[in-house]
Amino acid sequence: MGNIRSIQRAHAVGRVLWKLGNRHRAVRGGVAAAKSAGKAAARATRVLVLEITGFFFAVFALMGLGAAWQQWSRFQSGEPAASPSRMAIALTFSAVFIYFSATSFWKARRLTSAAEESGNG
Numbered sequence: 001m002g003n004i005r006s007i008q009r010a011h012a013v014g015r016v017l018w019k020l021g022n023r024h025r026a027v028r029g030g031v032a033a034a035k036s037a038g039k040a041a042a043r044a045t046r047v048l049v050l051e052i053t054g055f056f057f058a059v060f061a062l063m064g065l066g067a068a069w070q071q072w073s074r075f076q077s078g079e080p081a082a083s084p085s086r087m088a089i090a091l092t093f094s095a096v097f098i099y100f101s102a103t104s105f106w107k108a109r110r111l112t113s114a115a116e117e118s119g120n121g
Helices: 002-022 025-077 084-118
Strands: none
């Protein structure tokens, strides 16, 4: 029973402090500044994550192109283990990851241009 009572008291104190805080311009300004800074930080974080993701997708695409080149070299030299299907799989893998990389960078660019147009950049 005592635990519920202390929660009710804490809630009442919080309400009183909130009402008092809303009366002061400095508190309202601080809350507005925190919201603005939070939005800017969230946008910058999202752009950074998109760019890092795009970079890793590009690295994976390069690895796939390297594998395709290796299969092509084996195929040209006449090795029995080389097959055109393996090269096609590696090229398809690379094409998909090039697409993922490009769209990730395009989304990041779109976010930054939208922020600059709105004046929040």
